[in-house]
Amino acid sequence: MSLLILVVDDEPDVEELFRQQFRRDLRARRFVMEFARSGDMALKRIAEADGVSIVLILSDINMPGTTGLELLPRAKAARPDVPVIMITAYGDADIKRKALEGGAEGLFTKPIDFGALRSEIDMRVERAA
Amino acid sequence: MIAIENVRLFESSEARTRELAKSLADLQVAQERLVQTEKLASLGQLTAGIAHEIKNPLNFVNNFSGVSVELIEELQETVGRIRADDNTVAEVTDLADTLRSNLDKIVQHGKRADAIVKNMLLHSRQGSAEHRPVDINALVEESLNLAYHGARAETQGFNITLERSLDPAAGEANVFPQDITRVLLNLISNGFYAATRRKAQADGGDGYEPTLAAATRNLGDSVEIRIRDNGSGIPPEVKEQMFNPFFTTKPAGEGTGLGLSISHDIIVKQHGGSIEVDTQPGAYTEFRIVLPRKAATLGDGGTSA
Numbered sequence: 001m002s003l004l005i006l007v008v009d010d011e012p013d014v015e016e017l018f019r020q021q022f023r024r025d026l027r028a029r030r031f032v033m034e035f036a037r038s039g040d041m042a043l044k045r046i047a048e049a050d051g052v053s054i055v056l057i058l059s060d061i062n063m064p065g066t067t068g069l070e071l072l073p074r075a076k077a078a079r080p081d082v083p084v085i086m087i088t089a090y091g092d093a094d095i096k097r098k099a100l101e102g103g104a105e106g107l108f109t110k111p112i113d114f115g116a117l118r119s120e121i122d123m124r125v126e127r128a129a
Numbered sequence: 130m131i132a133i134e135n136v137r138l139f140e141s142s143e144a145r146t147r148e149l150a151k152s153l154a155d156l157q158v159a160q161e162r163l164v165q166t167e168k169l170a171s172l173g174q175l176t177a178g179i180a181h182e183i184k185n186p187l188n189f190v191n192n193f194s195g196v197s198v199e200l201i202e203e204l205q206e207t208v209g210r211i212r213a214d215d216n217t218v219a220e221v222t223d224l225a226d227t228l229r230s231n232l233d234k235i236v237q238h239g240k241r242a243d244a245i246v247k248n249m250l251l252h253s254r255q256g257s258a259e260h261r262p263v264d265i266n267a268l269v270e271e272s273l274n275l276a277y278h279g280a281r282a283e284t285q286g287f288n289i290t291l292e293r294s295l296d297p298a299a300g301e302a303n304v305f306p307q308d309i310t311r312v313l314l315n316l317i318s319n320g321f322y323a324a325t326r327r328k329a330q331a332d333g334g335d336g337y338e339p340t341l342a343a344a345t346r347n348l349g350d351s352v353e354i355r356i357r358d359n360g361s362g363i364p365p366e367v368k369e370q371m372f373n374p375f376f377t378t379k380p381a382g383e384g385t386g387l388g389l390s391i392s393h394d395i396i397v398k399q400h401g402g403s404i405e406v407d408t409q410p411g412a413y414t415e416f417r418i419v420l421p422r423k424a425a426t427l428g429d430g431g432t433s434a
Binding site: 011013017020070110111112124 | 184188191213
């Protein structure tokens with residue numbers, strides 16, 4: 001069974017960036033990455049992924065429509081077992097507090113430190129494999 | 130009898146006129162400060178807006194250039210395995226090396242731009258629109274702690290001796306606390322910077338110990354705050370310009386040149402206080418702020434400005 005990482009960001013270039021960054025893992029099929037361009041699309045994908053092993057949801061905070069902070073409790077309600085890590089361009093204390101209170105397992109600020117993100121992903125992929 | 134009554138009436142109306150004139154003057158001062166506060170707020174908003182807009186595309190520049198460095202490394206490895214005539218391999222290797230060195234520059238300058246934008250966001254962080262009576266010693270203490278821990282988080286191995294000489298009678302002043310904290314953080318970080326720079330120049334040779342001293346003093350209707358560092362001091366030509374917006378002596382990427390100009394506006398224009406500097410190049414710099422106790426209020430009644 002393939003492991004899924006769901007990345008939620010309204011910026012189209014995020015997909016290209018993640019595909020390049022994790023190219024080796026994707027080539028080796030360690031996990032699959034899917035991309036949702038809005039909070040609503042992410043919720044739809046989560047609902048459809050019943051039975052699929054989602055190892056991690058990575059979500060941007062500032063998005064038009066459903067924001068990342070609004071998506072967070074709804075994603076946790078649908079799949080309490082799936083960890084969510086938030087990504088934001090503005091890592092102020094208030095946003096961090098809201099994300100952690102909402103049940104996020106972590107918060108990354110942009111530009112993303114891919115070394116640190118890779119460790120988070122590796123840990124979860126190894127646990128799930 | 131009528132004459133006496135007239136004199137009394139005249140005197141009373143004179144007193145009333147004086148009171149009204151004073152109220153008018155107070156109102157004008159309050160209005161002027163309100164306008165300055167608004168101006169600072171909109172300058173802050175504008176700066177923050179620009180910084181946010183730049184930060185998004187800049188994040189992509191930084192992340193894509195980072196991953197491209199890895200891609201070039203992969204390319205270089207792959208080229209190393211190709212069996213081709215020597216000239217072709219040399220040409221490809223040369224191109225890949227040049228690309229790699231260009232990318233390193235993009236990464237380096239991208240980080241520089243990111244530091245500038247972060248700094249702009251920090252300086253434009255909007256202050257609270259509320260003023261209230263604040264314990265000045267507590268405000269100074271809080272700023273010292275914030276600046277110290279901020280500097281330690283930012284620079285590995287950062288250390289400085291902090292000296293406090295806080296007058297127990299310093300008491301309260303009616304100020305915009307977030308804005309005054311911003312000024313103090315700015316002066317303290319500048320002090321840290323100057324002392325650290327002098328330490329780097331001394332290279333541990335002359336037993337130099339970086340020290341920053343904060344002092345307060347009760348001046349009756351006003352309160353004095355002094356921030357003194359034993360750093361590299363300020364040369365006269367810099368002293369003349371240091372309160373000008375965008376003037377900075379820090380290396381590119383380390384300063385926006387807005388810190389002291391915003392500090393000056395906050396103390397002088399927003400609070401009706403004063404900020405002066407006393408310095409000796411190679412020895413010390415001391416900033417002296419005097420804040421009226423009713424800095425942010427209007428007249429004796431304490432009506433809000």
